[in-house]
Amino acid sequence: MLKSQRNFLIAFALLLVVLPFTGCKIYTFTGASISPDVKTVSIDYFQNFASLVNPNLSSTFTEALKDRFTTQTRLALVRDYGDLQFSGQITGYSTAPIAIQGNEVAGKNRLTITIKVKFVNTKDEKQSFEKSFSQFDDFDGDKDLSSVENEKVKIIVDKLIEEIFNSSIANW
Numbered sequence: 001m002l003k004s005q006r007n008f009l010i011a012f013a014l015l016l017v018v019l020p021f022t023g024c025k026i027y028t029f030t031g032a033s034i035s036p037d038v039k040t041v042s043i044d045y046f047q048n049f050a051s052l053v054n055p056n057l058s059s060t061f062t063e064a065l066k067d068r069f070t071t072q073t074r075l076a077l078v079r080d081y082g083d084l085q086f087s088g089q090i091t092g093y094s095t096a097p098i099a100i101q102g103n104e105v106a107g108k109n110r111l112t113i114t115i116k117v118k119f120v121n122t123k124d125e126k127q128s129f130e131k132s133f134s135q136f137d138d139f140d141g142d143k144d145l146s147s148v149e150n151e152k153v154k155i156i157v158d159k160l161i162e163e164i165f166n167s168s169i170a171n172w
Contacts, residue, residue, distance in 0.1 A: 033169065033170065034073060034074070034075070034169055035123055035124065037083070037123050038075065038083040038084060038121070038123050039075065039076060039083055040075060040076050040077070040078045040082040040083045040084070041069045041073070041075040041076070041077055041078070041082045041083070041084040041085075041086070042077070042078050042079060042080055042081060042082030042084070042085050042086070043062065043065050043066050043069070043077070043082075043085075043086045043087075044062075044085075044086065044087040044088075045058065045062050046058055046061050046062050046065075046087075046088050046089055046090055046115065047089050047090070048089070048090040048093070049089050049090060049091055050090050050091060050092050050093035050094075050113075050114075051093075051094075052093045052094055052095075053093065054093055054149070054153060056153075057090055057093065057113070057153060057157075058090060060153065060154075060157055061090065061115065061157050061160070061161075064157050064158070064161050065086060065161055065164065068161050068165055069084075069165075072165075073169070082122075083121070083122050083123055084119070084120070084121055084122070084168070084169070085118075085119070085120040085122070086117060086118070086119055086164075086168075087117075087118045088115060088116045088117040088118050089115070089116050090113065090114070090115055090116075091114050091115065091116045091132065092112060092113060092114030092134065093111075093112075093113055093114075094111075094112050095109050095110065095111050095112075095145055096109065096110050096112070097109055097110075097141065098110045098138060099141070107140075107141045108138050108139070108140060108141055109138065109139055109140075109141055109143075109145070110136050110137070110138050110139075111136060111137055111138075111139065111145065111149070111152045111153075111156065112134060112135070112136040112156075113134070113135060113136070113153070113156045113157070113160065114132055114133070114134040115132065115133050115134075115160055115164075116130075116131075116132045117129075117130070117131065117132070117133060117164055118130045119164075119167075119168045121168075127168075129167070129168075131167075133160050133163050133164055133167075135156045135159040135160045135163065136156065137152045137155045137156050137159075139152060
């Protein structure tokens, strides 16, 4: 093979690799599509207004949302007035039996967390929204909530963060 043919093939292969990443938006390997003019994100503290309160949930959720954006996007976290802005509150935190056994004892229980989120995209207002997200995880009926609460809260918060991330910047 001639040297010029080899150089052409290398250049063509590089073009095929780079071409999908060009255009109006920047695509990351997390599925996020972020306009190049979006540089910052601000995330307010999510206060807990649920009737049943987990004292650590506000901090856990807020920090997890910040972590997701700082580790999986190129956006800089700012205190206020980011190009992307998140605010909201925890509106629901409840347990309920979901599988009743013959002796009217719960075979399974479900912990559900609901978060109301206001998302503002200052660069593209059409992307902004205000809606509630709800996720749950089940646990055995013979276990007390306090014995599984930390583990279940982490699982549910991870699900909520995934859903919020996808709704806000992955455009799903």
